[in-house]
Amino acid sequence: MKILVCISHVPDTTSKINFTDGDSKFDTNGVQFVINPNDEFGLTRAMWFKEKQGASVDVVNVGGPETEPTLRKALAIGADTAIRVNTPAVDGYQVAKELAKVVKDGGYDLVIAGRESIDYNGAMVPGMLAELVDANFVTNCISLEVDGTSAKAIREIDGGKETVSTSLPLVIGGQKGLVEESDLRIPNMRGIMMARKKPLNVVEATSAETETSSVKFEKPASKGAVTLVDADNLDELVNLLHNEAKVI
Amino acid sequence: MSVLVYTESENGKFKKTAFEVASYAKAVADQLGTTVTAVAVNADDVSELGKYGVDKVLKVSNADLKTFNAKSYASVLKQAAENESSKVVVVSSSADSKYLAPLLAVNLDAGYASNVVEVPSSTSPFTVKRTAFTNKAFNITTIDTNVKIVGVSNNSYGLVENSASATAEDFAPSVPTSGVTVESVDKVTDKVTIADAEIVVSAGRGLKGPENWGMIEELAEVLGAATACSKPVSDLGWRPHSEHVGQTGKPVAANLYIAIGISGAIQHLAGINASKVKVVINTDPEAPFFKAADYGVVGDAFEVVPALIEKLKAFKAANA
Ligand SMILES: Cc1cc2nc3c(=O)[nH]c(=O)nc-3n(C[C@H](O)[C@H](O)[C@H](O)COP(=O)(O)OP(=O)(O)OC[C@H]3O[C@@H](n4cnc5c(N)ncnc54)[C@H](O)[C@@H]3O)c2cc1C
Numbered sequence: 001m002k003i004l005v006c007i008s009h010v011p012d013t014t015s016k017i018n019f020t021d022g023d024s025k026f027d028t029n030g031v032q033f034v035i036n037p038n039d040e041f042g043l044t045r046a047m048w049f050k051e052k053q054g055a056s057v058d059v060v061n062v063g064g065p066e067t068e069p070t071l072r073k074a075l076a077i078g079a080d081t082a083i084r085v086n087t088p089a090v091d092g093y094q095v096a097k098e099l100a101k102v103v104k105d106g107g108y109d110l111v112i113a114g115r116e117s118i119d120y121n122g123a124m125v126p127g128m129l130a131e132l133v134d135a136n137f138v139t140n141c142i143s144l145e146v147d148g149t150s151a152k153a154i155r156e157i158d159g160g161k162e163t164v165s166t167s168l169p170l171v172i173g174g175q176k177g178l179v180e181e182s183d184l185r186i187p188n189m190r191g192i193m194m195a196r197k198k199p200l201n202v203v204e205a206t207s208a209e210t211e212t213s214s215v216k217f218e219k220p221a222s223k224g225a226v227t228l229v230d231a232d233n234l235d236e237l238v239n240l241l242h243n244e245a246k247v248i
Numbered sequence: 249m250s251v252l253v254y255t256e257s258e259n260g261k262f263k264k265t266a267f268e269v270a271s272y273a274k275a276v277a278d279q280l281g282t283t284v285t286a287v288a289v290n291a292d293d294v295s296e297l298g299k300y301g302v303d304k305v306l307k308v309s310n311a312d313l314k315t316f317n318a319k320s321y322a323s324v325l326k327q328a329a330e331n332e333s334s335k336v337v338v339v340s341s342s343a344d345s346k347y348l349a350p351l352l353a354v355n356l357d358a359g360y361a362s363n364v365v366e367v368p369s370s371t372s373p374f375t376v377k378r379t380a381f382t383n384k385a386f387n388i389t390t391i392d393t394n395v396k397i398v399g400v401s402n403n404s405y406g407l408v409e410n411s412a413s414a415t416a417e418d419f420a421p422s423v424p425t426s427g428v429t430v431e432s433v434d435k436v437t438d439k440v441t442i443a444d445a446e447i448v449v450s451a452g453r454g455l456k457g458p459e460n461w462g463m464i465e466e467l468a469e470v471l472g473a474a475t476a477c478s479k480p481v482s483d484l485g486w487r488p489h490s491e492h493v494g495q496t497g498k499p500v501a502a503n504l505y506i507a508i509g510i511s512g513a514i515q516h517l518a519g520i521n522a523s524k525v526k527v528v529i530n531t532d533p534e535a536p537f538f539k540a541a542d543y544g545v546v547g548d549a550f551e552v553v554p555a556l557i558e559k560l561k562a563f564k565a566a567n568a
Binding site: 166216223 | 348355559
């Protein structure tokens with residue numbers, strides 16, 4: 001089985017979110033970038049397939065040279081080859097189109113992406129990709145088993161979960177549950193050394209077609225100070241929630 | 249040309265988000281000077297949609313669409329959008345709508361913006377405001393394609409009543425076979441889900457152990473709320489993963505979010521920030537959650553929560 005894991009390069013979850021250039025660009029100053037958490041669950045599941053079922057695992061990112069350390073980290077975790085499509089990620093559709101080309105050229109059977117990236121939160125790349133390459137698609141995926149060309153997956157739905165059967169070629173939008181938090185791997189020294197020698201292939205982008213444009217960013221209005229209510233005066237809390245906030 | 253809206257139902261009944269997206273679609277239709285057409289799949293009574301501004305309902309009744317299937321449903325919506333020559337399609341942010349929207353976008357050659365929180369500030373260029381960086385910021389985005397898909401963030405627009413009456417029309421799209429077959433659905437039906445809840449009661453590691461969740465469930469029941477938890481609580485197995493909220497869990501956009509024994513780490517706050525009113529109950533007055541909350545009680549959850557349950561019961565009895 002040939003697996004491709006899509007890796008989004010995102011600011012670490014503790015990052016302060018600021019903007020520059022008239023609020024049109026994310027300010028990367030002092031920001032640490034990491035593998036998108038949803039993608040990391042997917043990468044870890046891919047490693048399980050590699051080790052238990054004999055799959056090959058490539059990773060791909062659409063982005064500039066600054067994303068290479070994140071791809072190297074994925075190699076250090078155990079991926080075989082990394083591919084970087086050399087163009088800034090502008091919108092979901094453009095990224096999906098670039099990925100579709102990589103998937104077709106590489107003949108991948110299974111593509112594991114994250115259900116959404118934690119920066120843009122578009123939640124559209126995996127679905128668009130699946131449709132563009134005419135593969136089956138399961139998102140919010142919290143469990144995945146593959147047997148030959150058939151697959152069984154569990155999708156989280158509002159208020160529960162759903163078990164589906166499907167087949168390769170398949171695109172997954174993964175999240176926590178695909179593997180557990182404790183299964184995540186921190187690259188060790190050997191992995192990091194090996195990653196330096198693994199191929200990181202840079203391919204040029206094919207099209208610059210986009211469907212949406214980011215105009216600018218805004219930060220949420222800063223909020224007023226908290227109203228403290230004494231623990232012995234909870235009638236006051238009920239009163240405030242009813243009369244002031246009007247939420248009960 | 250009408251604005252098309254996908255109004256989701258379950259067991260024949262519309263979900264609350266159906267009325268919210270209908271209200272939103274009506275506002276966009278007013279901006280564009282056109283009407284609203286809803287697509288309802290296997291819904292019993294579609295007349296209710298008129299109250300939220302829907303002019304026409306395309307009623308789809310098909311046993312093959314009994315369980316949700318992203319590919320089939322996307323195809324139904326595509327056929328409806330073409331039937332109506334719609335330039336704008338509105339969907340919700342439910343798990344199902346977020347599943348089908350990217351497929352629909354490719355099928356319609358449409359640009360798609362998810363997590364939209366306001367009506368377009370302009371329809372030419374078509375400009376929307378959406379959340380980004382997991383609620384730490386907003387992104388103003390234009391959708392530049394001829395056909396546009398707007399995914400409305402849950403609980404961001406609300407329900408707006410309109411005294412229109414909806415006419416129903418039977419619509420019989422072809423349903424393609426899908427390569428994904430639903431084998432079984434495991435769903436709690438007697439509990440409010442985090443996605444649909446107006447009130448969410450959430451608890452963290454301050455609760456010490458899973459055996460202490462009785463009072464959290466009771467508080468939620470009194471309020472008609474959904475229960476949620478912080479990430480370590482689900483990692484420790486005290487509560488199911490499906491209750492994990494925050495940046496790496498589920499997003500919450502409730503009217504009221506009550507955080508009990510939760511410190512208010514940045515990753516937690518990111519996911520729940522879209523909630524309108526936040527209450528924190530924590531022993532530590534320095535807990536970061538107090539900076540994010542509207543109301544706070546410095547106190548021991550094991551005393552405050554049972555007392556609050558009593559007060560709320562009395563309040564409910566008095567206001568019944
Ligand atoms: C990549 C990454 C992603 C993450 N994503 C998420 C996420 O999505 N969601 C999430 O929640 N976290 C997330 N976290 C974890 C986050 O950083 C915090 O560790 C976590 O939110 C803390 O959970 P907590 O508030 O329950 O526990 P703690 O931080 O341990 O806080 C417990 C609180 O309970 C209070 N307390 C103790 N006893 C009592 C009592 N008797 N009564 C009242 N209060 C009491 C304490 O004062 C304290 O403030 C993420 C972390 C990382 C690194």
